[in-house]
Amino acid sequence: MPKSKRKSKRLLLFGIPAVFTILAVGVVSLFYFISNEQQLDRILNGSISGFAPNEIPAEYIPIYQEAADEFDIPWELLAAVHRVETRFSTMDPMVSPAGAEGPMQFMPCTWFGWSHPTCEGNGAGEIPANVLTDPDQIDLHGGYGMDVQDKGVADPWDHEDAIYAAARYLASNGAANGEIEEASSLTIALTGTSRK
Numbered sequence: 001m002p003k004s005k006r007k008s009k010r011l012l013l014f015g016i017p018a019v020f021t022i023l024a025v026g027v028v029s030l031f032y033f034i035s036n037e038q039q040l041d042r043i044l045n046g047s048i049s050g051f052a053p054n055e056i057p058a059e060y061i062p063i064y065q066e067a068a069d070e071f072d073i074p075w076e077l078l079a080a081v082h083r084v085e086t087r088f089s090t091m092d093p094m095v096s097p098a099g100a101e102g103p104m105q106f107m108p109c110t111w112f113g114w115s116h117p118t119c120e121g122n123g124a125g126e127i128p129a130n131v132l133t134d135p136d137q138i139d140l141h142g143g144y145g146m147d148v149q150d151k152g153v154a155d156p157w158d159h160e161d162a163i164y165a166a167a168r169y170l171a172s173n174g175a176a177n178g179e180i181e182e183a184s185s186l187t188i189a190l191t192g193t194s195r196k
Contacts, residue, residue: 002195057088060159067164071171081166099124102156104166106144108132111156111165113141132156144169 056079064082068075085105086094095101099108099122107123109116111132118126131137135147135154145154146164155161170176 027089056083060088060163063160063163067167069086070098071176072169073167073171073175077165077166077170077175079171088130101145104156104158104160106156106162109143109155110169111143111145111154112138113143115141123146144172 016049020174034079060079060082061075064075064078067077084090085100086103088148089103094103094105094193096105101108102108106128107125108120109123109125112127113119114123116125116127133153133155135145138145138154145156146161146168147154148158148160148164154165156165
């Protein structure tokens with residue numbers, strides 16, 4: 001068989017299935033993205049109907065509610081962020097390619113404070129772990145990280161600390177004034193759709 005016919009046959013055998021595979025992955029990704037955006041939109045418009053019954057893990061609801069009460073934001077917003085960021089902490093690993101970490105996906109510089117000398121660009125920073133979690137240093141640098149139980153550590157991996165910090169972040173960016181969509185849009189813009 002001539003070389004050009006073999007090349008054409010190989011292209012048909014491998015090229016066409018590859019194109020269909022790429023298209024299928026693209027369509028699935030598009031539906032996933034639209035689904036998450038629609039769910040967030042339903043929640044932001046005052047309804048928790050974006051969640052299926054019992055979809056929100058019961059152990060987080062009291063934390064969402066207490067943090068929301070403290071910062072005067074809707075608790076459903078915290079549930080939505082947690083769902084979008086890490087599927088209620090079920091993703092493994094809970095570290096984004098950009099460097100956001102923990103159940104609510106905080107970038108180190110957002111958690112600690114942007115005045116740290118290594119904080120620039122996307123906010124990954126090079127903050128030593130013992131400094132990143134120091135509540136006094138976080139306050140000094142204007143970060144959002146919180147030590148909810150007064151244990152001496154503000155841990156972005158601790159659910160309570162992270163959820164309260166997310167409430168603080170959202171409230172500071174408009175959610176406490178009823179500007180929920182604006183606060184969420186800022187979060188999405190800063191985090192590349194779903195990373196903070």
